[in-house]
Amino acid sequence: MTFSNAEQFAGKRVVDFQRDTPLSGLDSTAYRLRIEYDDEHTMLDLLTALLEDAAVDRLEALVIGAWQVDESDRPSTEVVEALVAAASQLASMRSLFLGDIASEENEVSWIVQSDVSPLWTAFPRLETFQVRGGYGLALGPLKHDHLKSLVIECGGLPRSVLQEMAAAKLPALEHLELYLGTGGYGWDGSIDDVRPLLQPGLFPRLKYLGLRDSEIADEVANAVAESPILKQIEVLDLSLGTLGDDGGRALLACQDLQRLKRLDLSHHYLSNDLVKQFDRLPIEVDLDDPQEEDRYGRYVAVGE
């Protein structure tokens, strides 16, 4: 699986910001800042130009694309600092995507993120935060009263980020989507780092839980099935990982599974027998993209 650039973000159409074109249609448009091959300006130049636009205080959704093209491993630190410094001008910003970088621009596991925690205090009204790249990523102490959606896409999530999530206070959080990934790309956790996220009431408004692209998807499914989280959420997304019959059986054995509105298991290693059992459930189940285990084993979707 490869990552492409977002065409939609936070319900808005993504448009690349051009320095000579004023912002427009802000109700329906998310603007993306990006650096491309042969650009002579920097990401900070681009942000400065954006901030000079008279309408920037009405900008609701901002997408940060590739912030450099000359090297693979410049961290997002400067970008985060510049956004924080611009917080008063970005007063209407409710949605931020940090790192909308296509695989064609940089491998997801090569993107170097940074400590993004200054954003939480600088943008107390932020509702949607999406980040691509797990390397170098830190959420810090995460207390935020308005954040509804948090998405972390990566090749492998550091366990430290899971620990930060488990300690987070996010009373408004409805959508949590984490790519756990593989050891080869930065995953250094275990199921013990995932379990704390399944405590009931940790995120009291949580409706969507995505633990995607996991090489321990069977263990994750077992942990989910054992936990009371299914009594709370409406959508469980275990897609893109290595889920097989072991995890599948645990889910099927769980009475609360049928409380879900939707179960996403796409990109799975389930046998036909289990696929049929899932198909018979009275809820919506996505079983697309079945995989075949080869002699080397199973693969997650990101990094095949």
Added chain:
Amino acid sequence: MWPLVNDPPVEPAAGSRCDGPQAILVIGNPENRRVAMFCAAARRLGLPAPRVVAYEDVLYGGLDVRQQVPRHGLVRIESPGENERVERALIALGAEQTPLAELPADYVPGEIVEHGRIYFPGLWYRGFCRLLDAWQEDLAKQPIAWMNHPADIKLAFDKAGCQAMLDQQGIRVPGRLGTIGSYDELRARMRETGHWRVFVKLSHGSSASGVVALEAGRNRICATTSVEIARVGGRTLLYNSLRLRRYENEREVAEVVNGLCVHGVHVEAWMPKASLGDGTFDLRVVVIAGEVRHIVVRTSRGPITNLHLGNRRGDLAELLRKIPGDRFAEAWDTCRRTATLFPRSLYLGMDLMFTPSFRRHAVLELNAFGDLLPGALHCGQDTYTAELAAARGKG
């Protein structure tokens, strides 16, 4: 009569045939679909059946093209590809042109080579150039029209030379890192020039043969390529596979790159391409008689877009709807401008890419035989029909 006649027109050489005013000669591999589709196009337009000269007869039978050329006729040079005997003869011809001391150490004259093996493309190119030079010289004084001029074909098969020429003429091409002799030299060049993502390509390869997309981080390396390595009796042999592989082990990456270096490689910056759907795309554009005609969208989930690697054609109409029209207008202008640099050829295939924001575009490669686009129509005509109609229409 065909309008694109060599000039100044002179009296035909003794022995040349006298044919009708619309006679056409194709030099190609008669069994190949390219020749069949071209002849079908002539038929469709009510033109006399083209005379077909087989590479095999030229290379093995000593057939003299001069004797076959129709007076005032149209001459088309087709790809010599997809014919093993022709390929072997071209390589042998290239070896003949090469001083013994410069011949690759493991070149074995007459060796039977399995399909897919990357086998001395440098010698192949030298042999093909020998033929093209001879035809250009032999036919220079004949009253004929070229559909594609031998010198242009030579340049299109020389990736470095072609990009340098385009660059000099102000056509944007990916940054050029030049030729390199080894993996270590490549890494040093990447550091010097500040490129951490590059394409390594055979200097004279066709389509996706021997192409490596290479990314180098501080402690990481990744090569995506169709090249596979095999070790046979102490030799490292390289093959083109129909599947892309990723090498993340530096020893293997170096082995692939060093293996390609033996045959001559050209290195250019990997300019990220614009997204389409869940992948990226570039365009094959065929310019005929100065106009942009056939366009095929080539989508890919990986860095290499050639269609025979399992990639798909994308929907041009969808793309045109999605992207502001002036971005395309600028790009088509570049294609037309590129074609004017090859005034002796009636048509030219080029690979064109857009950057992710569509703010810029670049010409990636020219393709001397880039008009094999089955099913792609412009004004109801396939490439071959459009080329012949254009050749005739200019008269």
